[in-house]
Amino acid sequence: MKTKENVIIKVEKNSIAEELGIEPGDILKAVNGKPVQDVFDYRYLINDEYIELTIKTKQGGECIAEVEKEYYEDLGIVFESGLMDDAKSCRNNCIFCFIDQLPKGMRDTLYFKDDDSRLSFLQGNYVTLTNMKDDELNRVIYYHLSPINVSVHTTDMELRKKMLKNRFADKLMVYLDRLAEANIEMNFQIVLCRNINDGSVLEKSISDLSKYYPHAKSLSVVPIGLTRYRDGLYPMEPFDRQSCMDVIELITRWQKKLKKEIGSAFVFIADEFYITAGAEFPPCEEYEDFPQIENGVGMISLMRQEFNDCLRNLMPCEIVKEVSVATGEAAYSFIKELCETLEDKFSGLKINVYMIKNEFFGGKISVSGLLTGRDIVTQLKGKRIGEYLCLPKNLLRSGETVLLDDMDLKDIEKLLDTKIRITGESGSDFIKTIIDNGGKL
């Protein structure tokens, strides 16, 4: 049951909504007399050359606005909730859930376990489909919403029920069949847990899921994230060097097989496995069109290639300056190597590369995206910084200047008495931020 009203918070300049006199604070009640359940209903209903909007004005009156427009033309309305509905929470209790391993006292929204297929289409979230009802699946098919990102974890349905601690988790393949029949594009993910869904179980999952190609574009295999807050949770063994090498060997074998059989590697290995194994990263071609880059798959190879391409076009010269770069444990060696290459090319350039240990989450968490402001400040206090400190963009909340522990970049600047520059994810942006004086957020 929908609890939110569709409150308008912004009307785009020169839009149809502005022309109609719609204002922030007004509420959209219906389109063509039909109540709007969520953003997908809204987008579907406004696709027409003539529509009627029922608007409750902020003064309390109600009116009907008639709109003549191009078929797909947008109205220029921004709603308070991007989803135009409450996000659906998950019905699982996964043994590997990261949210269960968060320390107490963080921002409330971080503890919300969403599992909403609409967020998969809107933001690329991965969903388990365990709370998807038939009418919702029918709606996805009817509206032809695509692509959908599915957290599979295993195609052994008895094991899936145990891993997700949900007795309804075994309906997955029925849903995947229906989505494939309807030509909905899919991407899959497996969170790999050592001695649980790896080895022969992983082989079966890759084999079963590759049959959905080309409806399914890719499958990523990412390692479980283990923090130090696991008291009372399912006992988990972290991946070590040898077990990561085993995972790489197994998946590489499947990639070769599938390339021959279906023309795509289909299954891709998260960068973390190569880092822990100390193995060489594959060249960019092996990641095809990087279908799972957002999932930490192929980021290092892509950044290295962009870095090298950009550096090749720059003439060696003297740049007399000292700056610092801070990064998580996982990417430290890689970032250090890039910085040494820059120092070799530009005489006078000195880059201090600092590895920040994740004391906040502890355990095996080593990626820079989960670093907190507190750890950065504590570990860099008193260290030589130079003109400014470069931090990676992935540690900021999307579109904001705030880190996971709510510390703002301005607070870090103040506490460390330095300027901060944010390096983007591309290799060329990394170079520019370090050698230019114009790095930007």
Ligand code: SF4
């Ligand atoms: S689906 Fe599983 S991993 Fe995701 S939030 Fe729910 S319990 Fe956690």
